[in-house]
Amino acid sequence: MKEACGVFGVYAPGAPVAQLTFDGLYALQHRGQESAGMAVSDTEAITVVKDMGLVTTVFDERTVSCLPGDLAIGHTRYSTTGSSTWRNAQPVFRPTGTAGFALAHNGNLTNTEALAEAAGMLPGFVASDSDLVAELLAQRQKPGVSLEAALAEVLPMLEGAFSFVLLDATGVVGVRDPNGFRPLCLGRLGPEEDPSGWVLASETPALDVIGASFVREVGPGEMVAIDADGVRSEQVFPAERVDPRLCIFEFVYFARPDSRLYGREVHGTRRRMGELLATQAPVEADMVMGVPDSGLPAAEGYALRSGIPYGQGLVKNRYIGRTFITPGQEARAAGVRRKLNPLRENITGKRLVVVDDSIVRGTTTRSMVRMLREAGAVEVHLRVSSPPFGWPCFYGIDTPTRSELLASSRTVDQIREYLGVDSIEYLTLENLLMATGVADAGFCSACLTGHYPAAVPAEAGIELAPLPAGGLAGADALAVAGHRSIANA
């Protein structure tokens, strides 16, 4: 029941909302490639279309043109192995109230057992955590009870990560959990003085693509309701639960480079990660190259700061999704060969600095290093633009169990040996936070430090530990002590 997804919503009477939703989802395709769907309302009836596959597989021109309406929501989904089924495609629909409601979820709830009990559902009959929330809402949305009122009752029961976009017959609602783990922003169609519509989206490129202007990020714990009366905002969580913890990996890996988070463009922060990495971990080499795609800006930054020429060493098949978000170990290993191919003329006889954004299991990196050596690289120095990934994520990103994570039980030297590189260095958490330019804005870095800011599922057997004195920077010292530069001199 863990997902990394994209959500979108639009309220724009008179506009082709299904087309706008299609375009928005297409811009959010990187957040989920297993299924896509949308729910459209003409203010009387809601139509839901969803299926397995990419946005362009699920929707064609004819389908989109057959979905007239004034408001719509959409979803792109990624799930863990075994739960990539039609039943779990979103939006989830419930036929309550006048026309029912539909829900799209990015995140992962961590108290599903308690919620299933509250909903009177047997855990084995719960399709997903999103399904569970829909059930809890449906039980409360009796005649005369608005979707907003039902949400105000259900939301405080939820723990974990959720950026929801919902729709009933006449309105769209967006909600972000009190830690704001997953992004969600509000945009406007038309001029400020006379808006023609409003948009909610996981990332700002989904606003750009439909010509909407960025208004602001939906705040942690905030509910934004949009209907014929305009936009209303409400804080639905008690102040003590509101603690901004945007996932730091949105900056490192997940978000598109042209996204803006906390007011910063992601590409620039990735480039700064590379610059700081070059200062922190210099090495003599002939060429700096990045691992496509999300390692490229950091490689640019490393080259810029170090003065070592930047070059392309790998070509990525652009029609293949990122292997980190392809379910199944077997599919993942085969995916590397399908995805990357070396540029031999650029590589042969060279000492390479290879910059990647993160190492999770290490399988992709190991195959890639072998590929570079076979193509004639004489030295491979790996530089990683994030700290060692040693803990699983419970907040909406599908990561392996702790034992499958390369950095959970190995020293950096053991990691170097396993990957077959001449040297390896990870960016420190302190430098990673500095690269964002908003180090104090509030981040989750639990997968790097083991300090989880919100409840994790009881069955994970992980005890919550408060951050040590010094906050995240202090946590960095704890997490990566002894994980610093190891060179195979």
Ligand code: SF4
């Ligand atoms: S644990 Fe890691 S991947 Fe998960 S939300 Fe926190 S920073 Fe992001």
